[in-house]
Structure formats: C-alpha cells, structure tokens
Amino acid sequence: MDFDFQWLLFALPVTFALGWLASRFDLRQFKREEQPSPKAYFKGLNLLLNEQQDKAIDAFIEAVQHDPDTSDLHFALGNLFRRRGEYERAVRVHQHLLGRADLPRAERERAQHALAQDFLKAGLFDRAEEAFTALEGTAFATDARLALLTLFERTRDWHKAIDVARRLEAAGAGSFSQRVAHYWCELAQEADARGHAEEADAALAKAREAAPQAARALVIAGQRQSRAGQHAQALASWSELIAVQPNTFALIAGDFAKSALACGQQAEALAKLQNVYERVQSIDVLQAMAKLQGDADTRRGALLAHLKTHPSLSASLGLIQERLTSGQPMADTEVECLQRAVTVAAKPLQRYRCAACGFEAQHYFWQCPGCQGWETYPPHRLEDL
DSSP: OOOOHHHHHHHHHHHHHHHHHHHHOOHHHHHHHHSOOOHHHHHHHHHHHTTOHHHHHHHHHHHHHHOTTOHHHHHHHHHHHHHTTOHHHHHHHHHHHHTOTTOOHHHHHHHHHHHHHHHHHHTOHHHHHHHHHTTTTSTTHHHHHHHHHHHHHHTTOHHHHHHHHHHHHHTTSOOOHHHHHHHHHHHHHHHHHTTOHHHHHHHHHHHHHHOTTOSHHHHHHHHHHHHTTOHHHHHHHHHHHHHHOTTGGGGGHHHHHHHHHHHTOHHHHHHHHHHHHHHSOOHHHHHHHHHHOOOHHHHHHHHHHHHHHSOOHHHHHHHHHHHHHHTOOOOHHHHHHHHHHHHHHHGGGSOEEOTTTOOEESSOOSBOTTTOOBSOSOSSOGGGO
16 A cells, blocks of 8 residues: 555644644643632631631631642732731731742732731831832832822821822822822921921911912911911901801801900901801801900890801800890790700700610610610610710
8 A cells, every 4th residue: 555645744734733732731730720729718708708707817828728829819818817907927928929939010019019008007107118119110009109198197207298199199199289288287387386487487388389278277377476466467367268268267266356356456357257157157156256246235146046047055055154244034035045955955965875886766775776785775865874
C-alpha cells in the first residue's frame, strides 16, 4: 500500500497547532478553577450572616489555609478583624497581601486602602496618613483624600485639611468652600488664643474669601471687636451677618443688643432686630429686643404675641418675670398662653422609656414593643426620673 505524502503535509500543521494548544493548557489550573470554593468559606459567610463573628473568623482562617492564594478570603478576614476592633490582626492580614509579589495591581491598591483604614481605626494617625498618601494616582485616590480630610480634622491639622480640601475640589469631588472657611476660622481662634491678633485677622479674611456667604467668620469678627471695645465695628460686622445669614444671627442677638447699648445705637439696633424677628421668629432675637425696649407693656405684648404662635418655656419665663417685676397680676389671656406653653413643653416628658433599648411610649408596657423585653420600663414617666 502506497503512503500518500499529501496527508503528511496536512498532518504536520495540525500536530504543531495541537502541541501549541497543549503547552498553553494547564490541566492543574483548570482543575483548580473548576474546583468548588472550600466549604469553610460558605460556612464562614453563614456564620457572619448569623452574627457569630468569632466562629466566622475561625471558618475564614480555615478557608485561607486551604486556599492561601485567594485574595478575596484575605480581604474578608481582614475586614472582619477591623469590624471587631482587632486592628493588629487586620493589619497583619493586609500587610501579608501587600507582601505578595504575584498580587495584581488592582488588588494591591485595594490592600493598601484596607491597610490605611486599619491604621485610621486603630488611631495610628501618622501611619494612616502615610498609607492614604500612598494611594495618590490610584483608583482609591478620592476615597483616600476624603479619609485624610477626616483625619486632619480629628488631629486639628487645619493647614493640611485646607490643602486636601482644595485638591478634592480641583479633582471635581464637590465644593468644599464652606469647610475651608471653617478651617480658617479655627486657625483664627487658635491665633487669638495665642494673642496673635494680626494672624487671626488674616485667617478671618481667608475664611471670607473662601466662602463669602459663610456666617462663622462674621460672628467671630464681631465677637473679637466687641471684646476689644470696638462696639460700633462689631455692630457693622453683625449687620452684614443679618444680610447674608439671618437665621444664624440669633446666636449673637444678645451680644448685638449689648454692643448697641454700649455705643448708644439702641434705636438703629432695635429696628434691625425687629426686621430680623419678622423673618426669623426666634426667642433669642425677641429677648435681645427686650433689652432695648424701655416700655414694659411693649415687652409683655411682644412676649404674649410670641407665645400665641410659638409656645415655649423660655417665652413663658420671660412673661412671668415681666409680671413679677411690675407687680401686676396676669390677665386671663396671658394665663391661657402660659398653660398652652407648659402643656406643649411637658408632653415629651410624659412618656415611659425602656431601660434596655430606649423605646419611648405614652403608655406603660409590660413587654417593650421595641426590644421585646419584659418589665424593662421603669414605672415612672421621664419627668419623674
């Protein structure tokens, strides 16, 4: 039988192609990929869902021992350690991941981010700062900067916080102008505490530049001027506050009235306070107005009108003090307003509160509707405790 060489010419390329495919095919890898995840892994997940964290940790450690090359198991174990407050063990797990030469870049960045979170939770702020800074230029850069911003706020490193906030804003992470203004105000108060008035002035100017509509810089500026005896300048600063943030003005309404009395601008200040009260019916503004009103009937009338629309204990106390000062008995209308104010103020206190979970109710329960505990309610209302 003659051999056909044409078949040989056809078989050679086929044999070469099959050999090349065989060299690329790793049977052991195929078996490892096809092998189901270790049972300990699913056992750990089940325990974790059932809030049995101690047993879940043991299960994950067993899973890691069976499959030490799986990074997801290490991340799960490290995050679980961090949640339990075992920061040293979490650090060891994530440092072990970073020490692996075969770890892909994305997984390495993830491990670096997890390690930085471990340091932050453990209170190792210097190491956390170093770890988060190492994430610049990675997919976790924005998250790292936000974490650094929180870190610098906690350590009161306002200059670094300003720098990070500006970089976040430049990267399109949102507006941080209000926070930057607060950082400059903190620096101004620190400078004031050291007696560095010029440095405080410069910091307040930076705060106004960062957020022109922010209230805190104007509040602090007026307070500094008032303490220095510059009451007219303080009134000017606080008058600007009325224009930009009338709601916040209530915080310094009393100081505004004191400065007006000190520099003899009662009439102008009273007009401004009345204008603010029409927009923001605050008891603080009303009390500031009372300091500038000489007529007792006018003060009582203002307090009574406020009580009719905003029943509060502070306004009730003011009305009682006015009547005690004048020595005149209260009118029926005033008594009705006081009764209504006391009723509104007392209502939240006429409740029972569970000693186990804090659930509040108007009626006494033998079994708490919140935590299902028995006899967890003290037999006294909140106003009796």
